[in-house]
Amino acid sequence: DGGITQSPKYLFRKEGQxxxxxxxxxxxxxxxxxxxxxxxxxxxxxxxxxIVNDFQKGDIAEGYSVSREKKESFPLTVTSxxxxxxxxxxxxxxxxxxxxxxxxxxxxxxxxxxxx
Amino acid sequence: DxxxxxxxxxxxxQEGRISIxxxxxxxxxxxxxxxxxxxxxxxxTFLISISSIKDKNEDGRFTVFxxxxxxxxxxxxxxxxxxxxxxxxCAASGxxxxxxxxxxxxxxxxP
Numbered sequence: 068d069g070g071i072t073q074s075p076k077y078l079f080r081k082e083g084q085x086x087x088x089x090x091x092x093x094x095x096x097x098x099x100x101x102x103x104x105x106x107x108x109x110x111x112x113x114x115x116x117x118i119v120n121d122f123q124k125g126d127i128a129e130g131y132s133v134s135r136e137k138k139e140s141f142p143l144t145v146t147s148x149x150x151x152x153x154x155x156x157x158x159x160x161x162x163x164x165x166x167x168x169x170x171x172x173x174x175x176x177x178x179x180x181x182x183x
Numbered sequence: 184d185x186x187x188x189x190x191x192x193x194x195x196x197q198e199g200r201i202s203i204x205x206x207x208x209x210x211x212x213x214x215x216x217x218x219x220x221x222x223x224x225x226x227x228t229f230l231i232s233i234s235s236i237k238d239k240n241e242d243g244r245f246t247v248f249x250x251x252x253x254x255x256x257x258x259x260x261x262x263x264x265x266x267x268x269x270x271x272x273c274a275a276s277g278x279x280x281x282x283x284x285x286x287x288x289x290x291x292x293x294p
Binding site for chain 2: 072125172179
């Protein structure tokens with residue numbers, strides 16, 4: 068059945084290390100998003116992509132990078148420049164077709180990243 | 184700058200009563216508003232939405248009200264059930280498709 072798969076569920080990063088979080092969807096959605104959630108806070112937008120080979124920075128893009136080489140995949144790399152990476156990371160996707168449905172984002176189960 | 188605000192971090196209601204969750208926004212360019220429900224260690228799930236051209240949308244026990252002049256929306260749950268206990272996020276979407284979320288309100292429905 069269709070959905071969004073994030074892996075791994077838990078990830079640990081050492082100082083100075085880059086790590087990549089995976090996000091795959093089989094919903095045939097054009098748009099994909101990455102959010103970060105810190106304890107007691109809402110979701111903050113890191114990057115989003117409306118179409119393959121194109122993406123835009125969100126509100127907190129510094130220290131992160133993304134790629135969108137395939138429609139189904141939108142991996143997020145947390146670079147060593149991100150000094151406070153410990154958080155819960157959520158990936159989402161949505162259609163871009165005209166109509167109310169384009170506003171509804173569907174989320175994966177998340178990846179919890181911790182620093183060793 | 185937080186564009187979507189949920190000023191109540193928590194709310195506790197008795198089973199069978201009404202739950203009212205509130206949300207305020209600052210950006211008048213938002214044209215679609217949504218409520219998501221989230222359990223710990225899971226992704227949010229879509230609950231109900233409303234377009235900026237409407238002032239009310241109802242789906243079973245859930246109703247969302249939008250007051251554009253006040254830049255305020257609310258979610259009403261009637262009657263509240265223990266299974267409704269979760270964190271509820273308000274979200275607002277602009278024409279570019281990027282979405283902004285509030286900090287969430289933890290709802291506890293007591294049996």
